[in-house]
Amino acid sequence: MTREPRPFDLQRIGRGLPVAEADGALRAALAGGSAVVVAPPGSGKTTYVPPLAAAVTGGRVLVTQPRRVAVRAAARRLAELDGAALGERVGYAVRGDRVTAADALVEFVTPGLLLRRLLADPGLDGVAAVVVDEVHERSLDGDLLLAMLADVRQLRDDLTVAAMSATIDAGQVAAQIGGDSPAPIVDAPAALYPLDISYAPGAGPRSDDRGVTGAFVDHLAAVAADAHAHDGDGDALVFAPAVRDVEAVAAALRRHAPRAEVLTLHGRLPRAEQDRATAGRAPGDPPRFVVSTSLAESSLTVPGVRLVIDSGLARVLRRDTVRDMAGLVTRSASRASADQRAGRAARQGPGRAIRAYSEADFGAFRRADDPEIAHADLVSAMLMLAAWGAPGGAGMRFLTPPPEGASRSARRALADLGLVGPDGRLTADGARAARLPADPRAARALLAAAEWGVVPREAGEIVAALEGDHRDAGGDLARILAELRGGGRGAREWAREADRLARYAAAPAAERTERADGVVVALARPEGIARRVGERAYLLARGTRASLPPRSGLAGAEWIAVHDAQRAAGGAARETGAVVRLGAALTEEDALAVGAPLVETRRDVSVVDGRIRVRAVRALGAIELGATPAAATPEDARAATLDLVASAGIAALAWDDGARALRARMALLRRALGAPWPDVSDAALAADLGGWLLAAPAPRLPTAGDVRDGLRALLPWPDAARLDELAPExxxxxxxxxxxxxxxxxxxxxxxxxxxxxxxxxxxxxxxxxxxxxxxxxxxxxxxxxxxxxxxxxxxxxxxxxxxxxxxxxxxxxxxxxxxxxxxxxxxxxxxxxxxxxxxx
Structure with missing residues (x-):
């Protein structure tokens, strides 16, 4: 006999939480099947709404948090209030770590994990409600999840979906998840504690082309140490943009405040260290500093914080559409982000926030962060949508639709990887890759590594190393692997991730004896196969150029596989405008073999001294491997003429006096009589070259006679017979x-x-x-x-x-x-x- 689980004690859980005052409105909205909950930080929505949803729906509730550390912290907090062990009634699941019972009432997960569950179980059988938290962050996974849940609700009208945020365009989200009518919007009250905000700008710039400056790191640490010394016994939360900046500020703080405890908080820390920072200090422990990335901005609470020091900087994803590159860059945060950070100081009582920049700087910040989907590399998203049965997101409701250019580029990359076919639908390899808890490029490399003799453990090690932050490694993956295998910084987490990834790779028939790092990178990013074209400059198969950093271990390699390249300025970029952040050496044999799907023979057509020049070029993407002269064909002539007119206009054609006079006569008739006399303006003729000049091209550039004949072909019948009468020569x-x-x-x-x-x-x-x-x-x-x-x-x-x-x-x-x-x-x-x-x- 199955025993009904005891209900959550909502009165106990909600004690002291402002959001509990909206209990009636929340119950009514959840009972209707959908809700948008708008509640400021500190209101308790993450703690109270999930068990309330379990009570209203009578079933299992999945709750998303945007980061793994926030998932564990939220689950731990609710389990403590429930009085049960973590994992029994309240559990969590993140990549590589799950603590939850099969019959748990509430399970906290990341959006990425829930997306993969949806692909495996589109109906979410056994789940009564899904609560998507921190929607305002507009992460790519979060946006995809809301769109897919909107689809699920059309099939399951018994599934309750709630979206929660501190700041959000509630009306747009309500329309998306509400189905036939918008979801009810519930505004929960705020916890109003006094917050003092002041400004303490430094003497120099906060960042440059390389990221946060050393002077600003020291300024941030000095401001934090001084303020902490004068603000009593509360903890201090210091925001820095990137992982390396967090570590640098923490090191500087230990110099400025040698007696204080300094902890770091970011996504790459071991779980125990993350949990230590988010669990709060025990009674009797001295006050401490927690230096964090934006991870602590909104998705979790660091207990005991009464002081916030904000760098005003953020690490944001930006895509270079011209070079087809995407990467993280350091830039000023938004005003909304700065306000969220400051609010951390007053979540549990009166607090103080110090902005380590000027009030004028704050005024120049953009109002809010852009949604990640607007700038992200969409390869993973496009694979997910193809697996969902909606290639490109066709027919789905998004808060922000995927940009067409980035979508097209991502679908092309998936096709190059062999994960989707010409129709945009999954191949067999694509279906396997979509099921793996890894980026599509990494998944493809793991699945294909065995064909190249790479053993699973080595494949897992290489792919795991690609995920780290290695800006000081000179772009050389071999150096990074050597340091990790030697027990260097981050080796334990890397080894754990390598073990996880190795489970998805197959054993090869014969083991590879030479280096495998370049092959694995090339399998993951065939468009990143590159050939040296200068001392440190490389041409990538995708057509862009990038330079090696000074003193890179890859220097001198004829072929490399580039995993990450970003736009850059100054000497490091060496006139290419980009720098290789991570790559590995390749032999020419491996480059041509792995890149074989990109190898093609194409015709290179150009115009030299008024004549068409044609070469048959064998190339790996944009990398020329060899060329031979070829005779021009009518199609070559057509392409050359179109390029000529596109670059130089109609005037570049072979006009003689007769052709010019005929066109002028036709133009006068068009001006005086209109249709059916044709439009022969520059724009009209250029737009319709195929219709009047290139309908049957010869294997050469058009002559003046061709131009005259083409113009006469435009004359309307039977009106053409009156040309000499109406506009005589x-x-x-x-x-x-x-x-x-x-x-x-x-x-x-x-x-x-x-x-x-x-x-x-x-x-x-x-x-x-x-x-x-x-x-x-x-x-x-x-x-x-x-x-x-x-x-x-x-x-x-x-x-x-x-x-x-x-x-x-x-x-x-x-x-x-x-x-x-x-x-x-x-x-x-x-x-x-x-x-x-x-x-x-």
Whole structure:
């Protein structure tokens, strides 16, 4: 007989928690199937809402926290209040560590772990409610999880979903998880303790291209030590951006405050050290410093803190779309983040926050952090969505949709890894990789390592080493592995992770004898295979360049596999604009073998001195392996012409006078009559090269004759027959001569057609000729017998009756051999001199 588990004592758990005052509203919302809980730090939402959800739904509750240390801390706190051992009724599960019973009522997990459970069990059988906490952090896994839970709720209307945060766009989240109608929004009260905020800027910059400056590290430690010495017996929480900065500040604090206990808190610490920092100090212990990354900003409470020292810096993920690189950079935090950090000092009583920067700096901070999905490498997300049956996230509801460019790049990377097919759906290897608790690139390397003779333990060691922070290793993975295998800093955690990862790798048929690190990196990132193109510069298969750091152990290697490269400035980047942060040497044989799926023969088409030059290039991605000359084909000509026009415009084509004149005539008809006469502007012709010029290209660049023929092909039928009638090439003047009409530039919408003719050839002409069926008048440029301009007119009658008299007086002495009659109306129009006219009588 199965015994019903005893209910949580909510009165005991909620004692002293402000969020418990909203119990009625919370119960009503949870009973309806969805809720958005907005409650500030210190209100107790993480402790109170999960057991309340278990009481309302009568079933098992999964709760996500964005970080593993927060998962364990939240589970430990609730278990203590419940009075049961951790793991019995309240448990947790993180990667590589699970303490929970099969019938536990509340289980805390990371979003990443819950995502993988969803892939294995899309219906979440046996789960009554999911509570997603700290939604405001907008992590990539958190955004994916909310979108997938919105899908699950369409299939399981009995599943309760709650989203919780300190600060959030509650309306948007409510619409996402609520189903047919938005989820109720519950605002819980705040714990209002006095908080004093002051500013203590340093003398120099806080950071530079390499990260936090040494001077600022010392300033941060000095401010913290001085404030701690004057603020009584409370603990101090110091925020630094990256793991190495945390360690540097902790070392400086030990110098400034040698009698104090200084602890560090970040995601790479052993579990015992993390738990020690988050458990609070025992009675009688001296006050302490806890130096933390943003991990302690909102997702967990460090008990006893009454003083916060904030660097105002954060480590944020940024993607370089031009170079197709993503990485963490140090930059100013947001104002929302700075406020969250300051609030840590007043969660359990009055507190003080010191910002180690100026108030003007704070005012220049951006308002809030961008969602991670806007800048992240989306390879893992795209694999997850493909496994979910929604390649690219099609049809799913996201708070922020994945950017199209980054999504496309990620899907291409998955295809290069062999994890998705041309349709974006999972391959067999992709399905296996999606089930592994590892990044898709690492999963692919683990799955494929055996084919290259790499034993599971070595594969696990290499992949585990890739996850660390090794900015001081000169980018050389071999050096890092040697230090870890020799028991260097972080060796114990690395060995534990290597053991975990090795379980997913297969045993090879024959063991590899030479170095395996480069092969494993290349398997994980084939687009990172690179060849030396300078002293320290390398060209990567994906088409970007990066330089080795000075004194790197990889210096001189002809081929390397790059795991991480980031944009950089200064000497380290050596004109490539990027630096290799982590990589391994490769033999050419391994580079070509592992990179074989990227090897192709392509045609390199260029225009040199007006002629098409074609090379058949064998290349590994962007890395040229060899080339031979080749004869141009019509497709080569098409590509070369398109590139030529894209770079230099329509004017780069072979225009002659005939082609230019035809285009100008067509442009005038378009301007005067509109459709069906074609648009022959620069933009229109450039946009439709394939339609009018390259429909049947020859294996060469188009000639002027091709341009004329292409333009004529645009003429509409049957209107084309009237081209010469409406816009003739020449105009017959009274002298009997046919004079060429100069039609205006197609890009000039107001210029008229012009006829330049000697004045004497127009004697007797009263009405100015008009083109396009009488719609467009001709503008005459009247010339002297020597061809010099005398007048410009579109009204001949007015000219003969007025200005002609002045022109006659000025010109007849200069040109006495030519007729200048007093009455131009009755004079004979002619090109001849007076003598020739008399001789012809």
């Amino acid at each position: 020449r105009l017959e003047v009274p002298s009997g001569r046919a004079v060429r009409i100069a039609y205006p530039n197609p890009e000039d919408p107001t210029a008229p057609p012009v006829v330049a003719v000697k004045l004497q050839e127009l004697f007797g002409l009263a009405d100015t000729p008009r083109l396009v069926g009488g719609r467009v008048p001709v503008l005459f440029h009247l010339l002297s017998p020597g061809g010099h301009p005398l007048a410009v007119t579109a009204d001949l009658a007015s000219f003969w009756n007025g200005p002609y008299g002045d022109v006659r007086r000025q010109m007849r002495g200069r040109y006495p051999k030519h007729p200048w009659p007093e009455d131009p109306w009755t004079a004979e129009a002619t090109r001849r001199t007076n003598r020739a006219l008399r001789a012809g009588e």
